[in-house]
Amino acid sequence: MLKHTIAEVRELVKQWKKEGLTVGLVPTMGALHAGHLSLIKKAVEKCDRVVVSVFVNPIQFCPGEDLDKYPRTLEADTKLCEDAGVSIVFAPSPSEMYGEGQMRTNDFLTYVIPPFFYVNKLCGKSRVGHFDGVCTVVNKLFNIVQPDYAFFGEKDAQQLIIIKKMVKDLNIPVEIIPCPIVREESGLALSSRNKYLSENDKKEALVLSKILNNIKLCYKKGITDIESLKETAYTFLNEHHDLEYLEFMNQTNLDEVKIADDNTRVFIACRVGGVRLIDNILLGE
Amino acid sequence: MLKHTIAEVRELVKQWKKEGLTVGLVPTMGALHAGHLSLIKKAVEKCDRVVVSVFVNPIQFCPGEDLDKYPRTLEADTKLCEDAGVSIVFAPSPSEMYGEGQMRTNDFLTYVIPPFFYVNKLCGKSRVGHFDGVCTVVNKLFNIVQPDYAFFGEKDAQQLIIIKKMVKDLNIPVEIIPCPIVREESGLALSSRNKYLSENDKKEALVLSKILNNIKLCYKKGITDIESLKETAYTFLNEHHDLEYLEFMNQTNLDEVKIADDNTRVFIACRVGGVRLIDNILLGE
DSSP: OEEOOHHHHHHHHHHHHHTTOOEEEEEEOSOOOHHHHHHHHHHHHHOSEEEEEEOOOGGGSOTTSSTTTSOOOHHHHHHHHHHHTOSEEEOOOHHHHHOSGGGGSTTTSOEEEOOHHHHSSHHHHHSTTHHHHHHHHHHHHHHHHOOSEEEEEGGGHHHHHHHHHHHHHTTOSOEEEEEOOOBOTTSOBOOGGGGGOOHHHHHHTHHHHHHHHHHHHHHHTTOOBHHHHHHHHHTTOOTTEEEEEEEEEETTTOOBOSBOOTTEEEEEEEEETTEEEEEEEESOO | OEEOOHHHHHHHHHHHHHTTOOEEEEEEOSOOOHHHHHHHHHHHHHOSEEEEEEOOOGGGSOTTSSTTTSOOOHHHHHHHHHHHTOSEEEOOOHHHHHOSGGGGSTTTSOEEEOOHHHHSSTHHHHSTTHHHHHHHHHHHHHHHHOOSEEEEEGGGHHHHHHHHHHHHHTTOSOEEEEEOOOBOTTSOBOOGGGGGOOHHHHHHTTHHHHHHHHHHHHHHTTOOBHHHHHHHHHTTOOTTEEEEEEEEEETTTOOBOSBOOTTEEEEEEEEETTEEEEEEEESOO
16 A cells, blocks of 8 residues: 555556556645545546555745655554555655755756746745646656546645646646535635644635635626636735735636636735635636 | 558558557658668568558758758659668658648647657757757658557667657557668768768768777776776877767666766767768667
């Protein structure tokens, strides 16, 4: 069930392919919550065999980010996967994935680099190099597992769009299955980083979904001018909220949108209690 | 035999895989000569089915290079492949591979970028971006054809080393088979660019293999100091030769070498009659 080496995973997958079974991959950084579980369930439903990768990928963390304190709960993650019908939890060490230290810089490692147009906005603007690390590790996982389907959450919408673009540009033989955001009853989008929030932060964190829902409400009422829609957000913000961005983009190609339509996705990033949270909503749903 | 679309190739390869056949890929830019033919023969020998791609890849040409006048001889190439027992000649259009115009810049296209340490030397120094284009297109071809084996000539030794590194770094499930340089009786390494040479240029072009052979001779006699070995080259050069580089590197990781040993590969690039030619030799053979 729990595998730590590439060779073990390859061997099992090879066997499955021989038997004509379909393979699903759910790439994660662990600390699995109900959001991940919804991806896993979808994968188990759709595929004969499912691999969940649990790997806190060092090369997608930027300087000053929370690589060391990122939550690691492998035992619980494995249990959850087992109960959900997953075939392999693939939890490699950083050296299994990249070799030792210096290997992880672009001086010594081949990188997969998403297009500048897709990266130079939203989260990519503050997290320089983040999506290079994401694309590189996902590409590696695709080559290791060779899945027929791979499952990504719409929570990380920019990531999902960039991964889809990578698959298209590099002709990767995998179908990407997007999975909707899972929310607490309060509206808060599930995230492994929610663990860092105090009870009060959690209340303040509702500002993200509140802003998005309100924008959608206004859009449904007929407001399509972006500046007017943005203005509706500001009434929700207080001194607990450090807004990083609130952007309106075409949901396929991340073109900036001047007049909202059903294909417009609204993206928000905001720090609450020092924790960086993101959320998004599609207007035409 | 001759296929122009990705979909056709995928369909045939899928069928082969179902039948349990092994697949070989020989990526080329066409204008096939006896050098390519040696790769193709090796592939046909080793694999149940062989795909030869013929694609003059625009994104690996640098500004001012010979993209437009690069020789294109698809009819003859196809005939040669057919006679050699190749199953598919895959000759896509640039738009089949990349979509239209703007798609080919790193603003709008996902790139596979080899490590700086491997690129910032030899041909990579003057041909900025060249190996980014090579790695990206080879990665695409690997994803389209999903070969068990891929065949590359040692003529482009830096390219071969970089491709091997990419396969390792990205865990690509393909085995790279290196194939030795094929030479004219005179010693001139075969290259599609030899077509640009006049009769007299062709004579002057022998300087590359002469220098390499002489260095190897001196090494075999016991000279291992790089500076001394380099000095032996200068006696061969005249006003017809514009030497770009003569370098000694470890043949696996492209580390610079101070004292030559059996793993040292000597690389040379020299313009003759305005045509840029390259050649190389392994000292321990």
